[in-house]
Amino acid sequence: MIELHHYPSTASTIPHILLEELGVPFELRLVDRLRESHLSPEFLRLNPNGEFPVLIDGDLVLYETAAICLHLCDTHPEAALAPPVGTPGRAQFYKWLIWCSSTLQASLLAWFYPWRWVDVDNPMGAVQVRQNAQVRVEKLLVQLDSHLARNRGPWFLGEDYSALDPYVLTLCRWTRDFPERPARTFTHIRPYLQRVLERPAVQRVFRREDTPPPYI
Ligand SMILES: N[C@@H](CCC(=O)N[C@@H](CS)C(=O)NCC(=O)O)C(=O)O
Missing domain, CATH: 3.40.30.10 (Glutaredoxin)
Incomplete structure (x- = not known):
């Protein structure tokens, strides 16, 4: 198993x-x-x-x-949690999956663990890393919002739910404690996240992981 x-x-x-x-x-x-x-x-x-x-x-x-x-x-x-291999849809799926992993997630990790990027005796450096990470994440959220504004939905790639949807939900959720512009404040991201949150599988996982609200 x-x-x-x-x-x-x-x-x-x-x-x-x-x-x-x-x-x-x-x-x-x-x-x-x-x-x-x-x-x-x-x-x-x-x-x-x-x-x-x-x-x-x-x-x-x-x-x-x-x-x-x-x-x-x-x-x-x-x-069918990804578009068929060899199609333009699959290529877009790869692009966004790798963007999530190597761009948005990596920037979020700098926000959560800023001290990993500075010397131990440099707390102000950690503050700066976090601030810069936040600016970067905000720019990436603007990209996400524009993507969602362009595509007709309901899901990240359009009509079909894919593995990208829980990925984007989870990363957006990590911005919930941002002092400014968390993902939920973006016009197109917010209703999209609400739709993903309503999936029974997401609800079951949040219950099993004992996830407290607010979810986004
Ligand atoms: N690139 C890895 C990153 C995984 C990662 O950073 N996991 C975090 C939790 S989100 C972790 O294990 N952190 C260990 C810790 O708390 O030190 C992946 O995408 O799986």
Whole structure:
């Protein structure tokens, strides 16, 4: 059976939602972040970066959220959580998935963990990293908002729900405590997020992860 090593309200929520969408049996394995279990030798054998999610599917041990999403799409083609291979839609799907992972998510991590980018004795440097990360994330949210304004929806790629939808929801959710312009304040992002939030699979995951409101 598939195992997902996770911690609530983190990047692991994305494959958790996808597994619920697929309706396949899976087991959740909580990585006890508060006890730093993600830095234990056992966990580092699964992911040497000490990060979750990690998906175990038979003999396959997979980390990196975007790779896990692609693997779940590929192994469950009947669920059509990605456009068909070789089509322009699939190319756009790849572009946005990688944009989410390497651009928006990476910038958000600089906001959440600014001290990783400065010396330990440089707290003002951390403040600056966070401020700059926020400016960058805001520009990226403008891009997301324009994309959603252009496409007719209801989902990120148009008519068909895809693995991008839980990805975008989760990353937008991480901006909820921004002092200025969190994702929910953008004209086109807000109603889109509300639609994704209403998916039964998303609701089930939020219940199982004990996610407190506000969700966005
Ligand atoms: N590039 C990785 C990043 C994963 C990541 O940063 N996970 C965070 C949670 S969102 C984590 O494990 N942090 C470990 C910590 O708390 O030190 C991915 O997309 O899977």
